Amino acid sequence: MREVRLAGGFRPGRSVWTTLTGWCMVLSATAAVGAALWGVSPHPPLRTELGLAGLTVVFAALWVAASYRARLRPLDKRPAGDSGAADPFLRWLLATVIVLGTFAALLQFAMVSAEYGRETERLKSVGYGPREVPVVRSAGDPAHHPASGDSDEYWVTDLVLRIPFDSGPREVTVPAVYTRDAPPAPGTRVSVYYAPADPGTEVTDDGQRMEPGPVMTGSIALFASPLIIFGYCGVLAVMEAEDVHALRRFRPRVHLPALGLLLTGLLLLLPKAQGFQVGGFDDLPLLAACLTPALAAVWISRNS
Structure with missing residues (x-):
């Protein structure tokens, strides 16, 4: 491993504070990624995820400050360039955070809008469901759709249904109710979405709401698993264990640009995460943000 020296002949130092703030930075970043993948905040604003990301920025600043202070004092007794045996765990952890962090950012493309999310929460509060x-x-003539090569026979009918609201049953006309085999006769039962506590909410047979969370994340991850595995192997390939271990000692020409890239990515995430647009765009800054973890990893590998 090459000996690392800073401007003026100082060798980057370590102390209890650099170790503490460094691990807090890594763990808070890991928690932010985990919260985004789990869908702790189901819609913008993503307060928990952004709070953890902000905490990561604070710990990163404290780590830089502690590193500058540590280099001014002779706290390290090891020979120059020796910081102990390389620990593969840190390499695997950083690769995991980089790949899953990129995946978590890409998931924001599937994030519902703030308005949609608030409406979903309101519907939950009034018991909306099938x-x-x-x-x-029947409120009209049934429309028959015969079986074809890619679909079974079905009927679409405007129906008058008796809806048992909490305030009492009401007859409601529901357009375009889908049924199979035959149009429903009076007295039969069909499945529709409605809110028992709110008769003003629309009754429909197609009212399923999209809700981000572990199920949606898992489905997308399963579909994208080849790309995730490829990305993970790619990050491990460019980040050698000794280079990652050397990252524990602060080097301005390596760390400051990498931290700047990651901070830029976080700022580019804000429009989507907070539910606002910049110049009429929110997806375009998000796309740029998704590239910053990989760019930071490449910068580190090229300059370590």
Whole structure:
């Protein structure tokens, strides 16, 4: 491993504070990525995820300050360039955070809008969901769709349904109710979405809401697993264990540009994460933000 010296002949030092703030920085970044993947905040603003990301920025600044202070005092007794045996765990952890952090940023493309999320929360509060209700009568002629090569036979009918709201049952006309085999006769039951506590909410047979969370993340991760594995192997290939271990000692020409790239990525995430647009765009800054972890990893590998 090459001996590392800073301007003026100083060798980057370590202390209890550099170790503490460094690990807090890594762990808070890991927690931010984990919260984004889990979908702790189901819609913008992503307060928990941004709070953890902000905490990471604070710990990064403290780590830089502690490193500058440590280099001014002869705290390290090891020979120059020797910082102990390389620990592969840190390399694996950083590779995991970089790859999953990029994936978590890409997931924001599937994030619902703030308005959609607030409406979903309101619907939950009034018990919105699918339930079977009785058919009173048909409100129009059924439209028959015969079986074809890629679909079974089905019917679409405007129906008058009896909806048991909390305030009492009401007859509601629901357009375009889908049924298979035959149009429903009076007295049969069909499944529709409605809110028992709010008769003003629309009754529909197609009211499923998209909710970000572990299930959606897992489905997308399964579909994208080849790319995730390829990215993980690629990061491990460019970040050797000795180079990653050397990152524990602060070097301005390596760390400051890398931290600057990651901070830029966080700022580019803000429009999507907070639910606002910049110049009419929120997806374009998000796309640029997704590139910053990989750019930081390449910078580190090229300059370590």
